Amino acid sequence: MGNILMNMAQEQLGSANLEAKGVRGLLKSFLGKIIQWIAMTYFPIGAKNRCRLERLRGVKIGKHVFIGGGNVLDRVRPDLITIEDYVSLAGGVKILTHSNPTTPLREILGEEYHTLAPVHIKKGAWIALNVVILPGVTIGENSIVATNSVVMKDVPSFTIVGGTPAKVLREIPNSPKKDGIKIKE
Amino acid sequence: MGNILMNMAQEQLGSANLEAKGVRGLLKSFLGKIIQWIAMTYFPIGAKNRCRLERLRGVKIGKHVFIGGGNVLDRVRPDLITIEDYVSLAGGVKILTHSNPTTPLREILGEEYHTLAPVHIKKGAWIALNVVILPGVTIGENSIVATNSVVMKDVPSFTIVGGTPAKVLREIPNSPKKDGIKIKE
Amino acid sequence: MGNILMNMAQEQLGSANLEAKGVRGLLKSFLGKIIQWIAMTYFPIGAKNRCRLERLRGVKIGKHVFIGGGNVLDRVRPDLITIEDYVSLAGGVKILTHSNPTTPLREILGEEYHTLAPVHIKKGAWIALNVVILPGVTIGENSIVATNSVVMKDVPSFTIVGGTPAKVLREIPNSPKKDGIKIKE
Numbered sequence: 001m002g003n004i005l006m007n008m009a010q011e012q013l014g015s016a017n018l019e020a021k022g023v024r025g026l027l028k029s030f031l032g033k034i035i036q037w038i039a040m041t042y043f044p045i046g047a048k049n050r051c052r053l054e055r056l057r058g059v060k061i062g063k064h065v066f067i068g069g070g071n072v073l074d075r076v077r078p079d080l081i082t083i084e085d086y087v088s089l090a091g092g093v094k095i096l097t098h099s100n101p102t103t104p105l106r107e108i109l110g111e112e113y114h115t116l117a118p119v120h121i122k123k124g125a126w127i128a129l130n131v132v133i134l135p136g137v138t139i140g141e142n143s144i145v146a147t148n149s150v151v152m153k154d155v156p157s158f159t160i161v162g163g164t165p166a167k168v169l170r171e172i173p174n175s176p177k178k179d180g181i182k183i184k185e
Numbered sequence: 186m187g188n189i190l191m192n193m194a195q196e197q198l199g200s201a202n203l204e205a206k207g208v209r210g211l212l213k214s215f216l217g218k219i220i221q222w223i224a225m226t227y228f229p230i231g232a233k234n235r236c237r238l239e240r241l242r243g244v245k246i247g248k249h250v251f252i253g254g255g256n257v258l259d260r261v262r263p264d265l266i267t268i269e270d271y272v273s274l275a276g277g278v279k280i281l282t283h284s285n286p287t288t289p290l291r292e293i294l295g296e297e298y299h300t301l302a303p304v305h306i307k308k309g310a311w312i313a314l315n316v317v318i319l320p321g322v323t324i325g326e327n328s329i330v331a332t333n334s335v336v337m338k339d340v341p342s343f344t345i346v347g348g349t350p351a352k353v354l355r356e357i358p359n360s361p362k363k364d365g366i367k368i369k370e
Numbered sequence: 371m372g373n374i375l376m377n378m379a380q381e382q383l384g385s386a387n388l389e390a391k392g393v394r395g396l397l398k399s400f401l402g403k404i405i406q407w408i409a410m411t412y413f414p415i416g417a418k419n420r421c422r423l424e425r426l427r428g429v430k431i432g433k434h435v436f437i438g439g440g441n442v443l444d445r446v447r448p449d450l451i452t453i454e455d456y457v458s459l460a461g462g463v464k465i466l467t468h469s470n471p472t473t474p475l476r477e478i479l480g481e482e483y484h485t486l487a488p489v490h491i492k493k494g495a496w497i498a499l500n501v502v503i504l505p506g507v508t509i510g511e512n513s514i515v516a517t518n519s520v521v522m523k524d525v526p527s528f529t530i531v532g533g534t535p536a537k538v539l540r541e542i543p544n545s546p547k548k549d550g551i552k553i554k555e
Contacts, residue, residue: 033414044218088287102458104494124289148335148349150518229403273472309474333520333534
């Protein structure tokens with residue numbers, strides 16, 4: 001167990017060049033990983049409990065958010081993820097806030113792909129099955145990201161995007177773009 | 186546990202506008218989710234036992250079906266899925282019979298994306314790794330769906346489809362289309 | 371348990387036409403599957419322990435390899451996989467060394483898609499999230515395979531590939547192609 005904990009530590013410190021952390025941070029991180037594991041393994045705890053567990057890991061999550069099974073919210077820096085009200089993550093969605101090339105590639109490429117950037121998903125956005133969202137992306141209000149897409153750039157509000165990399169497929173008809181959308185609570 | 190059960194109930198009733206269910210239905214549904222979890226988490230129970238567990242959840246599964254690890258057969262309405270004899274689901278395959286936009290999107294789009302429709306996979310079809318099959322799709326006899334495809338429309342018999350959305354790549358050579366195919370049992 | 375073991379046996383023997391195996395082979399295989407399950411289910415054991423577990427299953431893994439969560443290294447013939455030093459498998463990566471059509475398709479297609487072939491990932495290659503690598507593929511030194519790609523053909527050294535099927539997107543700039551790359555250890 002101590003051995004496993006030490007490996008966790010090495011992985012944590014090594015894989016994203018994070019700031020140094022004390023034993024407390026490590027423990028917190030180890031607990032965070034266990035929490036992530038329960039939240040994501042399709043274990044039937046329900047969407048609300050998944051939100052609760054992800055909040056404990058540091059993900060900022062609004063109200064009435066649906067988080068399905070199998071979702072991976074970055075395991076290194078979950079605190080860089082913001083999910084607003086009424087967002088739905090269908091299932092198998094993976095949101096990354098870090099990117100970490102191999103050692104040889106870092107020597108060749110410099111810091112080009114070695115990033116750490118926040119992800120922001122705005123109100124009412126619907127992220128379909130198996131979508132991957134890369135670091136630095138903002139997804140606009142009430143937009144839809146189609147199944148199996150990889151989102152590499154910002155997505156405007158009221159649009160449907162899809163593909164790898166995700167491109168605009170069409171605007172959502174009758175978008176109340178100027179007034180925003182009112183939800184009966 | 187009671188709390189978790191209530192959340193299950195809310196999720197179940199809320200996420201697909203299902204008909205009202207009694208305590209029995211909830212228990213059945215909770216058990217169904219546990220069964221799904223065991224069937225799908227790559228836990229090494231073998232393809233035959235995965236078929237047995239999925240049948241308990243209500244999925245209609247024929248003979249000699251292979252279900253690999255990590256397959257998600259709709260968690261809300263598994264009873265709308267029919268899988269005929271000799272079908273193979275490689276691994277990481279996800280079959281959906283429901284589609285449920287976020288609350289704001291439902292107000293904007295009406296019921297356009299809020300669907301509930303059966304999925305039918307015919308004899309001998311081979312569904313490769315990580316394929317997603319969306320509600321309402323029928324996959325024809327002895328067809329092949331290539332790795333990582335998203336199937337949005339019906340697939341004819343004896344064809345190879347692939348991509349997102351899945352398109353016909355080619356017909357299967359020497360297809361005995363008129364006589365069907367005889368298998369030595 | 372005996373029943374489950376027998377099913378394992380049938381699946382093992384049936385699904386890849388492997389050479390006959392004794393009780394020892396079955397036990398070894400069953401243990402191998404449990405090891406795979408622990409290694410791959412995103413359970414937070416750390417990248418180093420994942421490497422250790424995969425080595426026990428027969429995967430050839432070099433030094434300083436990073437194996438993230440959710441990776442599936444072929445469950446039938448892991449011994450056909452070679453991963454060299456400094457390789458990184460981000461997460462959700464699936465490497466196949468076998469391909470096994472349904473019984474009817476095997477009768478129609480003969481042995482066309484019924485393959486068993488090694489996969490070789492060379493030094494410093496970076497395999498991003500959710501990539502699938504099909505049997506027979508070699509991935510060159512310090513190459514990058516983009517998120518969500520399906521790799522069906524060999525990937526040259528110092529190139530970025532992506533898509534389904536994966537195609538060359540661009541060469542890696544300033545590739546020290548002639549001299550190889552030196553890593554400070």
